[in-house]
Amino acid sequence: QVRLVESGGGVVQPGGSLRLSCATFGFSFNTYGLHWVRQAPGKGLEWVAFTGEDGTTFYADSVKGRFTISRDKSEKTLYLQMNSLRTEDTAVYSCARDPLAYQPYYLDFWGQGTLVTVSS
Amino acid sequence: EIVMTQSPATLSVSPGETAALSCRASQSVNTHLAWYQQKVGQAPRLLIYAASARATGIPARFSGSGSGTEFTLTISSLQSEDFAVYYCQQYRSWPPVTFGGGTKLEIK
Numbered sequence: 001q002v003r004l005v006e007s008g009g010g011v012v013q014p015g016g017s018l019r020l021s022c023a024t025f026g027f028s029f030n031t032y033g034l035h036w037v038r039q040a041p042g043k044g045l046e047w048v049a050f051t052g053e054d055g056t057t058f059y060a061d062s063v064k065g066r067f068t069i070s071r072d073k074s075e076k077t078l079y080l081q082m083n084s085l086r087t088e089d090t091a092v093y094s095c096a097r098d099p100l101a102y103q104p105y106y107l108d109f110w111g112q113g114t115l116v117t118v119s120s
Numbered sequence: 121e122i123v124m125t126q127s128p129a130t131l132s133v134s135p136g137e138t139a140a141l142s143c144r145a146s147q148s149v150n151t152h153l154a155w156y157q158q159k160v161g162q163a164p165r166l167l168i169y170a171a172s173a174r175a176t177g178i179p180a181r182f183s184g185s186g187s188g189t190e191f192t193l194t195i196s197s198l199q200s201e202d203f204a205v206y207y208c209q210q211y212r213s214w215p216p217v218t219f220g221g222g223t224k225l226e227i228k
Contacts, residue, residue, distance in 0.1 A: 035217070045156075045164065045207055047217040058215040094163060104214045106154035108175065110163040 002026040002109045004078075004095050009114030016085050020114060022078035022095030029076040033098035035107055036069060036080045038091035038116075048093070049080065053101040063089075085118045092116075122146055122213050126206075126220035132228040135198050141223045143191040143208035152212035155184055155193045158222075159204045167206075168193065195225070203227050 008020040022034070036048040049069040050058045057069050068081040078095050092115050096107035123146040133139045143153070151171035156164040166175040168184035171191060181196045195202055208220040 044222045045219040060216045104217045105211050106169045108166050112163050
């Protein structure tokens with residue numbers, strides 16, 4: 001069955017970096033788009049970034065220039081490199097699958113998420 | 121950026137009754153709208169896409185309607201497992217993909 005499993009979260013100081021991973025299982029990695037979405041404690045869902053099967057990327061303005069989304073076809077894994085982290089980046093980060101391979105659409109399967117805490 | 125507004129923020133309904141959750145877009149999204157359910161401590165689950173198409177495995181008591189800027193998620197014969205937070209999301213215009221702020225459906 002379709003599964004997405006995030007890892008790499010933790011506590012980091014403001015200005016620091018972290019790389020999140022999302023291992024995928026049960027579907028053809030190369031034929032779906034993939035997203036990162038975050039949820040601050042007690043808050044709603046906020047879209048972060050998307051990557052298409054061809055490597056096309058889109059970002060929310062709040063993370064553009066600081067975060068980089070990428071995908072490794074051989075490992076069937078999605079990544080989010082987060083640099084220059086701010087306290088407002090504190091959230092649970094989830095990866096999600098998109099049934100459309102080349103542009104953002106809706107998100108049909110989600111992972112459980114990994115918590116990133118930015119604090120001094 | 122298309123802003124999605126959900127109302128009410130909290131909706132109290134008795135089991136067995138019908139709940140109607142509203143989602144409004146700041147500009148037309150045609151029918152490029154999805155609904156998600158999120159229970160405490162769980163990942164969101166896709167309920168509805170294309171405004172009215174039920175996702176695989178979603179019970180028929182969940183229905184979506186609307187187009188343009190006004191949308192409704194209707195849940196009939198509410199069951200205990202339906203009490204959760206619901207989000208709408210537009211995918212007509214991006215970036216960014218945008219979500220509504222959510223409606224918490226609670227037991228009356």
